[in-house]
Amino acid sequence: MGNERDSKTDDRKSNSTLLYLKNLLKKKEKNRQELEHYITVDNINNMLMVSLILMLLSVIKIICKVKAIWGADSGIGLFLITLVYSLIYYFIHIKILEDIKIQKYIYISFWIFINLFGLKYLYMEIQIYHSIIYFYLLMYLITGFYISSFYAVFFIILDSVIAIKFLFHFSNSDIDIRVAISVIVIIAFVSMLIMIMKYYHYTKDKWARITIRTMGGVDCLTNLLNRRGFEDELDKQWALWGDLRKAMISIMIDIDNFKTYNDTYGHIEGDQCLKDISECIYDIASRKTDFVVRYGGEEIVVVFTDMSEENCIEMALNIQERINGLQIKAGKEASYPIVTVSMGIASMAVSSSNTIYDLIDKADEQLYLSKNRGRNRITINNMSIELNRVRVATNS
Structure with a gap:
């Protein structure tokens, strides 16, 4: 068990280093x-x-x-x-x-x-x-x-x-x-x-x-964009997207029972958990967008242009599957035995009468429904997709 834990820790460090190098080169x-x-x-x-x-x-x-x-x-x-x-x-x-x-x-x-x-x-x-x-x-x-x-x-x-x-x-x-x-x-x-x-x-x-x-545009812990970096990028793009009549879609992702995880294992392990989950999200979502943002605390926002709701749901399912594959043991009194995420998806056409925050607010409303309906699920257009039941992998 000790060797397995050390191996997982090494893998986490290796993946985190890889994400850092990818972001640095980018x-x-x-x-x-x-x-x-x-x-x-x-x-x-x-x-x-x-x-x-x-x-x-x-x-x-x-x-x-x-x-x-x-x-x-x-x-x-x-x-x-x-x-x-x-x-x-x-x-x-x-x-x-x-x-x-x-x-x-x-x-x-x-x-x-x-x-x-x-x-x-x-x-x-x-x-x-x-x-x-x-x-x-x-x-x-x-x-x-x-x-x-x-x-x-x-x-x-x-x-x-x-x-x-x-x-x-x-x-x-x-x-x-x-x-x-x-x-x-x-x-x-x-x-x-x-x-x-x-x-x-x-x-x-x-x-x-x-x-x-x-300076300050990248979150030091996760190497994702932070709010400031996100806003700087959006200032350049939003008017252009409006002129081109771009359709926007966003996924808001929140780690379930993250406070319980921190209380159980401490903030150092909590930071590592957040880094690992951020890496999973970035690895999948960055192929389609530059906007993968640590929006605050354990919330991560991904913004896409001209992506269908079906493709966005498929990407969200891929993210959830990758996170479940980490098999990070959840904290005490968590909803599931391993760490899971809840997601909210919303779409919107860019215009002069709205902003990116209108889109994020809509995604946040859908995330709120996912949390209230039991967590570990996606909600879009007020309809929830309950994700597969998960369990902790055990050694034979």
């Missing part, structure tokens, strides 16, 4: 995606700023060309490109282009075009004016407005190599090649340092914001 991936979202949004905003700056320069060049003050390219090509990307920004702003991956491709393509035009003008500048001012401008734009590490450094190195090649191509010009190359190398090196340091501080600041925002 949380890290979610935070990584949020950082990517920050970078994309800021790069799109910077794309607009650079577009407006270059559009203004292009207009000045066009005016100078018309008045015969400027002898090089008129700048119409760059004006049209920046105008197009300004319009794209408008489409993003009014949420026609919402996909983050598409936005990422947009701002990367923008910087590719800016580098192509910048190098084109640099070539003409070296040829006609024997200077490299456009190289300074490119380095300023990249280090000042591009948020990246790999791509930015790649553009800096590429621009520097091509600029040096241009200088050698016009080696018979009045420009001092050795001085110009030295200046390009120094500026490129300083630009890379600035870019790397800027990117480091940017990501450090964003990670700090993500950490502060998510």
